[in-house]
Structure formats: structure tokens, C-alpha cells
Amino acid sequence: MSVMRQRFGSILGVARRSWPALSRQKLSGSPIPFPQNKRKSLELTLSRKKTQPDSANQIIVPWFPMSKADLDELGTHSLEYGAELDSDHPGFLDIDYRSRRRKIVEQGTRYKYADGAPIQDVEYSDSENATWSFIYDHLKQGASRYAVRAFNEIQDDMEREGIYRRDRIPQLQNVSNFLSSRTGFTLRPVSGLLSARDFLNALALKVFFSTQYIRHPSRPLYTPEPDVVHELIGHAPMLADPDFAALSHEIGLASLGASDEEIERLATAYWFSVEFGLCHEDGRLKAYGAGVLSSVEEMLHGCSPPPLAPPTYRPWDPSLASLQPYPITSLQPLYFVADSLASAKGKMRDYTQRMDRGFDATFDAAKGRIVTSPSVHRLPLPAS
DSSP states (O other): OOSOOOSSGGGGTSOSSSOOOOOOTTTOSSOOOOOSOHHHHTTSOSOOOOOOBOTTSOEEEOOOOSBGGGGGGTTTOOOBOTTOOOTTSTTTTOHHHHHHHHHHHHHHHTOOGGGTOOOOOOOOOHHHHHHHHHHHHHHHHHHHHHBOHHHHHHHHHHHHTTSOBTTBOOOHHHHHHHHHHHTSOEEEEOSSBOOHHHHHHHHHTTEEEEOOOOOOTTSTTOOSSOOHHIIIIIIHHHHTSHHHHHHHHHHHHHHTTOOHHHHHHHHHHHIIIIITOEEEETTEEEEOSHHHHTOHHHHHHHHSOOSSSOOEEEEOOHHHHTTOOOOSSSOOSEEEEESOHHHHHHHHHHHHHTOOOSSEEEEETTTTEEEEESOEEEOOOOOO
16 A cells, blocks of 8 residues: 545545544534445435425525635644554654644634634655655656646646756745646645534635655555545646546535435545546546555556556546445545536536525625625634
8 A cells, every 4th residue: 555545535434544533513423434335325315305494494404604714613633644644554653753743733722713813834854855755756757648628737837837846845825826826726734534414514615735745765666545645636737627626626515404325425526536536638548536646556546557457447426426335545546537627527526416405506706705606694603
């Protein structure tokens, strides 16, 4: 295993370290398990029972952020990792690494949209930059053959503008400014792993929660959780592509006020597209998902499969992908392949538009706010 596989694992009940679906109080008392019989679940409708409106004819829904300032409530709601490590983490016994990581997490936790200040730079050490450099060289070589054209072109643009360098970890604010100028997406520091609901909700505001710490140098091509390499090499360049950004945004908007079952399906569709999506380009399989782009091993496995045990490929269909189980401790046995990034976006949009939450949600970029029609009543945000 050579890449982060934990972002959404445990919402499917297959991992204890990842992004479990956070049940909102007053709606349900515990996470709803993912269906065991996936084929039978295909018969389930995407719609859910509408929550009864209150006296003001507002639909009652789980809390979700209406503005970027609301995300300040989520920045410290991380579930695992961050400053604390499990005993099987490569850095568990390294006191200096744990101390350094805790310092970076604490700095990121202090960031607030409400303050109006830019994201504070992290003064990365020579060792941290060396780890980045080693990984950057390996991934760039793999991406030149197996990444979609948009990824390589955008990464080249970022290098020309001095945002990306092989010998220095980029700063979140610089990357965020670049993304904002291209697609309106921005980055925000996070202290650790968020619930799937909270992470996807932020995408509706065109905000991507990003870690700032880097993996342990003893295993530079492996990390058991998202780190700055996975975020900035795997995700960030693609968020500057209009079609990919729109695909991510569609998932985010659909997650607002969604039921626990819908969050699980959206997170699984996210896994098979934003994390491990492939598409046809120039007659070949190319990667656009961050879990593939941030792992040389996954790139080879998915885009240049071994003849003896090749993975299975299926046409990109969010309604099928959202119900498909997957492993998180091995290379992917199944990939969904889109005809193009534009096609991947279009099919995701069709899928989310079939969801019936009882209201529509859009993002007003000029005001930086979510607009719902009709208006909704959000339940209180649960305590951390």
C-alpha cells in the first residue's frame, strides 16, 4: 500500500481510521450502516422522506454552512489524526515528528475566516522540504505518462508562477490564490480528518479543507491519512480545472441537508471520481483522481494494468458507483472510467439533480453564501 486510502473509508464500515458519517443530533442517534447487498440497493430511490416543515413552512434539515465564516465552526471538528497518531503510524515513535506535527496543526487551527487574514505560512524544515522533493520528482514523472492533460498543464502553470517548486513545499495561501483565480475554489487549513458530511458541505462553498503537515520521512511514498502532498499534488491542480471543479462543487451542493444515506452515497461517488477517477484521453486511460495522481503505484496499476491481474473497469455512472464497495488497504480492484472530464461532471450533475431534499441549494459567489429555495431551518450544530 503506497497511498492514502482513509478519507471516506469508515462510512462504509470497513475502516476505523477515516471519515465516518457524522450523524446530526435530533435526526438520528447513530451512523446508518452502508447497505450490505449493494445490488439490491440499486433499487432504492435517491429521494428521502422530506422532513416535516415547521410552523413557518421551512424544511428542517441537518446543520450545514451557509457562508465561509460558518466553516470556522468545523475547522476544529476533526475526528482523528491531526496532532495525534495511532500506534501503527510511521511517525508514532518519533517524538520530534509528533511535536512538529502538533505545532503545524495548532497553527492551522487558529485560522478563522472571520478574521479576514490570510492563511499563515508554515516554516517547513529542510527535512520536510527534502521529503516533498523526493515525492514530487517521483509523482511528476508518473503524471507525465498517466495523468490527464489538464493536470500536467496546470501543474506546469503553477511552476511557471513559482507556486510549485520541487525543492519547497508550497504555502496554502499561494495555492489558494491560484485556484481562486481559475475556478473560485479556495483552500482552508484543517486540524485533521473531518466527517464526510462536513468535508462535502465545504465543497458547496468552493472550499477544500487541506492539511498542512507532511508524512513521515521514513516512508515517503506512503501515508495512512491525507497530508500536504496528497492535498497539493493530488487535489489542488485539478481544482483549477473548470470541469473537475464543477464536479466537486456539484457533490458539495448535493450534500447540504442530505440524509445520512445520501451522504454515504455521495462520499462513495466522490471516492470513485475525485479520489480514484480515470477517463479516456487520446485513446488511453488517464488519471484525474487525487488518490491515483498522488501514488506512482496506483497510477501504474490503474492506467497501465498488469496483464495477470488487471483491475476491472466500468463506465462512469454515479448511480452505480455510489453503491459500490471498495477496499482501503490495497490497490483498487475497480475503477470507473469517464469519457472525459466534461462527461464526468455532466453525469454527476444529472445524478445529484435526481436527489429530492425538498429544497434547492445554489452558491451565490458574489455574496459568498448558500441560497436555498424554499428557505430551510437548520438544526443546531452538534458539539465537538
